[in-house]
Amino acid sequence: MPSEVRLSDGAVLWTDSSWLSGAPGAVFLHGGPGMWDYLEPLATPLADLVSTHRYDQRGCGRSSASTDYRMSRFVADLDELRAHLGHERWVVVGHSFGAALGLAYTNEHPDRVLGLVYLNGLGLDWTVHKAAYRERVRQRLSTQQVARREELAARERTWDEEVEWRALCWAPDFVDPAMAAVDAGTELPLNRLCNAVMNEEDPPVRYEQVRAPVLLVHGAADPRPVDGVKALANAMPTAELVVLDGAAHQPWREQPEAVTALLREFVARVAR
Structure with a gap:
């Protein structure tokens, strides 16, 4: 059910929740930066396992305008949302930029994350792999x-x-x-300021404090090289990596059954 959540600095987030009585929560983080929530196809198949929560990040989609687009602010927003929803710990599912946000949140608040799903993120050493990405595009x-x-x-x-x-x-x-x-054709504006500011900030990838299980999923046909994701998976003792053939940057669109099966198995295991 859609609703609005007001944050400590006055920003308002558009959210959509599907509650399952007595169940842990799972939050879904869209990409961009500067886009809007498009992760209902990931959330709906998990609604019998967890309470699912989707939202538009600050300044994006149906959420209110903002002037603060630092990664630390996005991490703080996510934890304020967790507290507002009443979850002590939850599963974090992030795609693309949302994967980076989910990792940053999990590293900052390791005691509040049951498990992290890292979908088609950039991994480590993106500056090394950026030229290969641009050539593939x-x-x-x-x-x-x-x-x-x-x-x-x-x-x-x-x-x-x-x-x-x-x-x-x-x-x-x-x-x-x-x-x-x-x-x-989605009739929502792209927040180009958010995109520019976040890309300029380019915060370092931190993972040293991650303790929860991590599932990294990457489409083999994603123009973003999988090498950086492999390096990230190898750096975290609790991580497992699955590379899906026949899938690109949004693997649930091209391999829906495989992605749903992976997420259901992972969430059922960690959301206890």
């Missing part, structure tokens, strides 16, 4: 598509052009590029 677009994307990025866009630009940006993230058009 270029290889998945035609010369004409690259030129059109750059043209649209350089100027103000009509709504139709905005949808076209989003589809061109996101097409490399799918095995079937046409799937990007489904997301591109």
